[in-house]
Amino acid sequence: MSANDKIQIGVIGAGNIGNVHIQEFSQIPDAAVTAVTDVYQPMAIARAKEYNIPNVYATYQELLQDPSLDAVIVAVPNDAHAPIAIEALQAGKHVLLEKPMAVNAASAKEIVKAHLKSGKVLMMSHQMRWESLNMQVKEQIEKGALGSIYNVKTGWLRRKGIPGWGTWFTQMHKSGGGPLIDIGVHMLDLSLHLMGSPKPVSVFGTTYAEFGPKKRGIGTWGKPDWNGFYDVEDLATALIKLDNGSTLSLDVSWAANTDFIDNGPYIYLMGSEGGASLRAGRGTLHTELFERTADVELTVDSNDEGPRQRMSRHFLDCIREHREPLTSAMSGLTNSLVLEAIYESSRTGQLVTLDWSLD
Template identity: 60%
Template sequence: MSSIVKIGIIGAGAIGNAHMGAFQKLEGAQVAAITDVFLPHAEQRAQEHNIPLVHQSPQALLEDPDIDAVVVAVPNKFHAPLAIEALRQGKHVLLEKPMSIDSETARRIVEAKEQSGKILMMAHQMRWEGLSRALKGEIEEGKLGRIYNAKAGWFRKKGIPGWGSWFTRMDESGGGPLIDIGVHMLDLTLYMMGNPKPVSVFGTTYAEFGPKKAGIGSWGTPNWDGYYDVEDLATALIKFDNGATLSLEVSWAAHAAGLSEDPFIYLMGTDAGASIVGSTGKTVTHENNIIIESTLAPLEGDARQLMSEHFVACIQEGKEPITTALSGYTNNRILDAIYESSKTGNEVKLNWD
């Protein structure tokens, strides 16, 4: 492999387009090829970003010997087959969230990654936001002490995407807001907590808006001849092997009076606490029996740009990314457990043996 990492993009939609823009700004990478199930869309993106080659299919791109790494930015049900085939073809992979539509297919991705010896990185750009990096720095310096409780979530009041399309079909998406935006908050919180091992989950999901074609948002293209069989709100309590707990709440649509629609994370530690709500970060501690609250300043840098740089650096230096294949698998296991708990009404124990 040359010093320039040649990237192939699978998926010419909005997310794929964001990746194209980020990688084109890097000196150590070149977006060398693109493909999409709708080839005219790929051809349009190729013109916009000066991408030299449009492949006729994902398989053709994956078999291209000049491509070093691929970005998989397609609907959820295609994540596992494309990531696994990419790894078998000797490509490094930047995989959009969620890792897969369920933990079983996510496990197969992990196995393929281990067998290939290639890099597989999850594209969780929220870890790279300025406030996230600033807060992680505070945690690594020990300022929060031991984090024993966390609360995270994202309430959208009227934001169901693409009603009737793959977004709202369980067999194509793997779920609703829980696997769509909830996985972002789950991943970020686990990262902040030091990636403790989840041991039990209790959760409930609801579908009060989607089946009535209510709560529709602006993202995605509706298919009114389609169907809706996912949740539009989920809530869960996750327990970890170190005794810590995480409360997770997410919605695409909800009568959430008084609640912000900004994503949020609250961390409670033995020495201090911290929060990120939208673009605002804060820390709190007690000094001389007085509550001291401070503003957390974000670090500089574009999140997606930094994430792309990290992916390229991992390939060039042969190092594991901070968003590993195991982190993606762990997220999927927790999500599966929440759905199972909602169906059975029981707590779900997670066995990691």
């Protein structure tokens, strides 16, 4: 690939989010989606027709053998992330990997090891880091406006939002978990990033399943499969202790009997000099001036290109400039370690210390 060549991309998994990635990369002049595959072939063929993708492969292994491809996007159910990402890196492809990194920390460690050997870019797909309000808050944090951030409350609480009941989403061996691993991973990733990436040390958490097993709390994302089953949590709560002494509390649900403000994601950052709230599409900075509280409302440009465009371009920039992405392999592993520790803490009732060894 020369500096003027388009980066050629293959998409593995042409479902909901695979489609979103194809749309985003199709808008970028110096990239081209030239191959697609899906175990459900009609899906791959339909996407190829819609976006003029020249090559449809029957399997991801065949796609990985295509020497013209520089990079792949892995947009398959969670249990297939590790095997496909590892094979892709071994085949010499750069990888944009959907979240969560893997269904458990052991598989995430295998991906990190394959990445270290490969010398290729491995980027996690966490588009929330590229949301305008979140970026503006990060900029203020980097300028010192919040001082030292010592406590963060984050979460994503849905009242009635179980996705694809009975499909891979709600089967532990395929998904690795429920809302914690599905939407909690985004909030964990974004919070740690805004906090300046302190290292998580220990975790205390509990998970519950009060709706899913009774086929209640069903949302609109994904088509239910009533012949399937549900063995993941539908609510999780956790307190994470970081190596700089700060604390992060995380609450997520797909379903719960309460009246949440907007069913959406939120983050409250509390610092020694200032704070920030991000929720319901609003971002506010807080401080105290002249012994009074003072708030500054952040705004988003009306022609903002959106987080997914910025994220897609970042992936391409990292490939061209041999840079480590913002959402690096290590950030994916960090998230996996914390998520697994929350499940373990829930099972054992104990505080869990994170195991960072790569063996």
